[in-house]
Amino acid sequence: DTxxxxxxxxxxxxxxxxxxxxxxxxxxxxxxxxYRQTLGQGPEFLTYFxxxxxxxxxxxxxDRFSAERPKxxxxxxxxxxxxxxxxxxxxxxxxxxQGTGNTIYFGEGSWLTVV
Amino acid sequence: xxxxxxxxxxSVREGDSSVINCTYTDSSSTYLYWYKQEPGAGxxxxxxxxxxxxxxxxxxxxxxxxxxxxxxxxxxxDTQTGDSAIYFCADRYSSASKIIFGSGTRLSIRP
Numbered sequence: 244d245t246x247x248x249x250x251x252x253x254x255x256x257x258x259x260x261x262x263x264x265x266x267x268x269x270x271x272x273x274x275x276x277x278y279r280q281t282l283g284q285g286p287e288f289l290t291y292f293x294x295x296x297x298x299x300x301x302x303x304x305x306d307r308f309s310a311e312r313p314k315x316x317x318x319x320x321x322x323x324x325x326x327x328x329x330x331x332x333x334x335x336x337x338x339x340x341q342g343t344g345n346t347i348y349f350g351e352g353s354w355l356t357v358v
Numbered sequence: 359x360x361x362x363x364x365x366x367x368x369s370v371r372e373g374d375s376s377v378i379n380c381t382y383t384d385s386s387s388t389y390l391y392w393y394k395q396e397p398g399a400g401x402x403x404x405x406x407x408x409x410x411x412x413x414x415x416x417x418x419x420x421x422x423x424x425x426x427x428x429x430x431x432x433x434x435x436d437t438q439t440g441d442s443a444i445y446f447c448a449d450r451y452s453s454a455s456k457i458i459f460g461s462g463t464r465l466s467i468r469p
């Protein structure tokens with residue numbers, strides 16, 4: 244098991260373009276999370292899935308953001324009409340929910356720079 | 359609302375112990391976590407503690423939880439240069455599945 248995998252690791256895009264990030268969770272993990280992290284800050288929660296169902300979305304997730312997990316395995320995070328304020332690292336995490344335990348493992352992140 | 363706070367910086371001498379502190383606001387927290395982040399990298403889970411525990415030790419790491427004061431600390435014994443990183447405290451609320459992070463404490467090591 245190679246852990247949570249994210250692709251691409253780095254993306255530079257022009258303002259107004261669309262970008263998509265992919266996350267492959269740890270095998271058999273049923274929960275998948277997306278967080279955003281800007282320089283000097285801690286990760287901020289965006290959304291999470293239980294299997295293919297998106298169960299919670301943060302108010303940070305504007306209409307330009309959409310996340311999917313169609314088959315309950317990998318997930319994509321799309322940002323439409325990117326703005327400079329979207330520049331950040333987008334972190335994916337996964338966990339296997341067993342009882343009350345919920346250890347969350349993070350990927351290496353996808354850096355987005357909007358120019 | 360939900361909040362996790364940490365001091366921003368800590369500098370220690372190599373070989374000394376480091377103590378990183380964290381406070382949180384939600385009294386219904388179930389798990390509290392410590393993550394480590396090195397430059398340009400993702401988050402590495404270091405350890406976690408269940409809310410009914412006071413202490414957890416794992417090799418050089420000791421976590422202390424004071425639930426009454428909503429205070430969590432991470433002690434790193436015999437701090438090494440490889441421990442230089444940002445350390446995040448995180449809190450999992452009982453009614454939600456997300457975890458909430460503090461802003462991180464940057465640990466630097468002096469020779």
